[in-house]
Amino acid sequence: MAKFFRLVKNEYIKTLKKLSTKIMLVLVVLAGLALAGLGAFGKHQMSSDHYYYYTESDQNYYQDQIDWLEMTQPDGYENQIVLYKYLKEADIDTSDSRYEVAENLAGIFGGSELEGYLDSLFAKNDWKTVCGALKDNAVSEGEKWAYQYRLDNDVPFGDSWKDEAIEQAAQAKTAMSSENTEMLSADEAEQYQELEESEKLALYRLENGIELNTADNLSLFETYEADQVNFWTVFYTSASMIPIIGLLIIVVAGSSVASEFSQGTIKFLLINPVKRWKILMAKYFTVISLGYIMLALLYLVMIPAIGVFIGFEGIGAPYLYVDNGTVCSISSFVRAAQMYLLNSVSIIIMATLAFAVSSLFRSAAFSIGITVFLMLAGNTIVSLLKAFNQDWARYLVFSNTDLKSIAEGTPIFAQQTLTFAIAVLVAHMAVFILTAWDGFVKREV
Amino acid sequence: MAENNVLLKISGVNKTIGKRQILHDISFEAYAGEVFGFLGPNGAGKTTTIKIIVGLLSLDDGEIYVDGADIRKNFEAAMANIGGIVENPEMYKYMTGMENLRQYARMRNGVTQERIDEVVSLVKLSNRINDKVSKYSLGMRQRLGVAQAILHHPKVLILDEPTNGLDPAGIKELRDILKELAHKERICVLVSSHLMSEMELMCDRVGIIANGKMLGVHTMEELISASSGDKKEYIICVDDIPKALAVIDIEESRKRVADGRIAVDLPAENAQEQICMINKAIVGAGIKLYTVSEAENKKLEDVFIQLTEDTQGGGQIG
Numbered sequence: 001m002a003k004f005f006r007l008v009k010n011e012y013i014k015t016l017k018k019l020s021t022k023i024m025l026v027l028v029v030l031a032g033l034a035l036a037g038l039g040a041f042g043k044h045q046m047s048s049d050h051y052y053y054y055t056e057s058d059q060n061y062y063q064d065q066i067d068w069l070e071m072t073q074p075d076g077y078e079n080q081i082v083l084y085k086y087l088k089e090a091d092i093d094t095s096d097s098r099y100e101v102a103e104n105l106a107g108i109f110g111g112s113e114l115e116g117y118l119d120s121l122f123a124k125n126d127w128k129t130v131c132g133a134l135k136d137n138a139v140s141e142g143e144k145w146a147y148q149y150r151l152d153n154d155v156p157f158g159d160s161w162k163d164e165a166i167e168q169a170a171q172a173k174t175a176m177s178s179e180n181t182e183m184l185s186a187d188e189a190e191q192y193q194e195l196e197e198s199e200k201l202a203l204y205r206l207e208n209g210i211e212l213n214t215a216d217n218l219s220l221f222e223t224y225e226a227d228q229v230n231f232w233t234v235f236y237t238s239a240s241m242i243p244i245i246g247l248l249i250i251v252v253a254g255s256s257v258a259s260e261f262s263q264g265t266i267k268f269l270l271i272n273p274v275k276r277w278k279i280l281m282a283k284y285f286t287v288i289s290l291g292y293i294m295l296a297l298l299y300l301v302m303i304p305a306i307g308v309f310i311g312f313e314g315i316g317a318p319y320l321y322v323d324n325g326t327v328c329s330i331s332s333f334v335r336a337a338q339m340y341l342l343n344s345v346s347i348i349i350m351a352t353l354a355f356a357v358s359s360l361f362r363s364a365a366f367s368i369g370i371t372v373f374l375m376l377a378g379n380t381i382v383s384l385l386k387a388f389n390q391d392w393a394r395y396l397v398f399s400n401t402d403l404k405s406i407a408e409g410t411p412i413f414a415q416q417t418l419t420f421a422i423a424v425l426v427a428h429m430a431v432f433i434l435t436a437w438d439g440f441v442k443r444e445v
Numbered sequence: 446m447a448e449n450n451v452l453l454k455i456s457g458v459n460k461t462i463g464k465r466q467i468l469h470d471i472s473f474e475a476y477a478g479e480v481f482g483f484l485g486p487n488g489a490g491k492t493t494t495i496k497i498i499v500g501l502l503s504l505d506d507g508e509i510y511v512d513g514a515d516i517r518k519n520f521e522a523a524m525a526n527i528g529g530i531v532e533n534p535e536m537y538k539y540m541t542g543m544e545n546l547r548q549y550a551r552m553r554n555g556v557t558q559e560r561i562d563e564v565v566s567l568v569k570l571s572n573r574i575n576d577k578v579s580k581y582s583l584g585m586r587q588r589l590g591v592a593q594a595i596l597h598h599p600k601v602l603i604l605d606e607p608t609n610g611l612d613p614a615g616i617k618e619l620r621d622i623l624k625e626l627a628h629k630e631r632i633c634v635l636v637s638s639h640l641m642s643e644m645e646l647m648c649d650r651v652g653i654i655a656n657g658k659m660l661g662v663h664t665m666e667e668l669i670s671a672s673s674g675d676k677k678e679y680i681i682c683v684d685d686i687p688k689a690l691a692v693i694d695i696e697e698s699r700k701r702v703a704d705g706r707i708a709v710d711l712p713a714e715n716a717q718e719q720i721c722m723i724n725k726a727i728v729g730a731g732i733k734l735y736t737v738s739e740a741e742n743k744k745l746e747d748v749f750i751q752l753t754e755d756t757q758g759g760g761q762i763g
Contacts, residue, residue: 006551013548017540264535268593271499271531272552273524444462445501 007282024248032301039234040309047226062088090122097163108137127156142174161211169202197322204327212317214332230314234306239339246347249291253354254368256283261362276441346401356432360439400424450477452633458507467493468657480627482648483637490657491637528599534590538579553597564592584615602634641749655753677716681707682735692730
């Protein structure tokens with residue numbers, strides 16, 4: 001074993017001494033920094049844009065509404081004018097949850113009653129009276145529960161993350177109450193379960209005072225408001241940069257054996273009291289472990305990079321999910337590592353392919369070229385075969401590399417289970433490694 | 446010479462690559478403390494044989510033992526006693542000489558940093574060992590190759606055409622190193638070459654291969670006496686060749702002109718007396734006599750060419 005690690009050390013020295021490897025490592029760091037920088041840039045852009053038509057202040061918006069209502073005088077416009085006057089006076093932002101509460105009040109009450117409640121809400125800061133009144137007039141299950149919950153747990157309006165969690169639980173409760181649990185189709189049952197989980201997660205957050213559940217984060221590509229971009233938004237999105245590491249590791253894998261032949265050093269490598277398969281395995285181990293070192297490097301670069309560009313706020317937030325009806329909480333760092341590892345599966349398979357082709361044909365260019373081609377074209381090929389109803393395509397490696405989708409139950413082919421996917425991947429890996437073995441161990445040099 | 450100490454034993458090795466049989470029943474032995482020359486024209490199968498010994502090529506049948514270890518059954522033990530350079534001394538150019546040697550040290554057991562330094566000074570690379578190999582001359586790379594090959598105290602050292610591309614000073618240096626390794630450290634050194642003249646200066650014994658067949662193994666002394674046989678050749682330089690030819694009183698078939706000089710074949714038993722007579726006759730005829738010298742090297746080369754051509758009908762393998 002000690003001897004094996006000396007072989008691995010040799011391979012590492014050979015690989016790391018090459019300028020190209022050093023450049024690759026720098027590229028990984030730069031990619032991490034660039035993503036964090038882009039995240040910060042996007043966040044800045046979004047915070048300076050307003051996603052409603054009135055780019056002026058909310059004050060002006062309210063005044064415009066009042067003017068318009070006075071001019072057109074639709075049904076119940078008096079109440080609306082009262083509402084906007086109060087909002088304008090209290091200088092309430094449209095994004096404030098009290099805005100919505102005030103709108104609810106205007107929908108239920110009128111005249112002096114409405115003015116009284118709006119007074120309580122804004123001027124007197126007596127939210128409990130308002131909450132009680134709304135509760136008594138609530139229609140849906142969810143609303144009733146929500147106002148009761150606020151009263152019981154002393155949660156005033158305007159506490160942003162709690163408002164959001166209460167809203168989530170209330171919506172789930174309302175939706176569930178309208179379902180007849182006795183007669184659910186398979187799809188409906190699935191939806192019902194999702195609602196249950198959504199409710200459980202919201203309640204768990206409220207009970208445990210968890211401001212942010214990183215599972216609710218959108219990917220950076222999907223965000224449209226500055227608030228949605230937090231530490232973990234960018235961190236989770238960094239997992240989608242793993243194909244870049246894939247390209248780099250394919251280059252290392254494709255040249256590991258081939259470069260010994262092209263440099264002529266293969267003869268000196270093999271005139272040693274070491275069996276060839278040990279040398280081959282040391283090379284393979286080096287390629288794969290270097291891939292994981294690059295992943296670890298990206299992971300470690302992301303932490304300070306995001307911290308500097310976006311800030312460390314929310315770094316302690318957990319990742320919550322429901323497993324078998326109970327809410328589980330894991331560190332978001334663990335979750336990010338899981339995402340990295342899940343995404344690493346396909347790059348490891350591609351690296352193994354490059355390694356095998358390179359041992360067989362002794363050409364770095366050929367093996368890198370063919371592997372990158374397959375990596376880029378693989379999904380298209382599978383999609384085309386699927387479109388032509390070629391069901392055998394489920395046995396192709398590219399139909400199975402996206403373990404994340406398969407685990408989440410959205411595979412490319414129907415009834416493609418995780419076990420099936422893993423079996424296909426293992427079979428392919430075995431073929432690749434045996435090919436490399438045959439090409440290298442039996443090769444006449 | 447401790448002839449009983451066989452370090453390298455090759456018996457009945459056959460090798461076919463594609464449809465062509467490259468080696469036919471190659472057998473020979475090499476001993477501790479000798480420089481064994483492996484001589485043959487280009488394409489005779491020297492490199493193929495060497496590659497089989499060091500495990501780069503497989504052997505179809507036959508057996509090879511390195512200090513008693515079968516290279517097929519006990520590859521690692523056999524290879525632990527072999528050091529070598531096959532074809533060109535290609536190293537990792539982007540690393541220094543020292544880094545290259547450390548690579549090989551890690552693949553073999555018991556090579557310390559002291560040993561590396563010792564080998565480096567033996568091949569006289571101490572002052573350049575921390576330069577990148579890409580900056581080395583061919584001679585320096587060849588010496589680095591030798592350093593690599595002897596790093597782990599191998600009992601058998603195999604060098605494939607080691608003098609290729611070396612200048613005369615480099616060849617002499619290498620020759621001295623190899624002789625020292627064989628005669629002082631009792632290593633078995635196997636050197637391949639297609640130049641008889643080179644072998645003559647370096648080797649104790651020579652195995653001749655042509656067209657994939659072993660033609661025989663001879664000591665250097667045997668070859669020298671075989672080359673001269675019952676006659677000796679002398680080269681005579683004079684100013685007036687036709688006149689001199691006329692006064693040399695031997696059979697026409699034994700005297701000839703080559704390269705503006707006269708060559709004469711004399712019977713070995715009284716060659717000295719005869720050359721004295723010829724000498725006297727030339728001087729007596731008033732011809733200017735510049736030099737008279739014994740030609741031997743060329744004859745050895747001739748023996749080699751004759752030997753190899755006889756067996757293969759003048760043909761060489763590509």
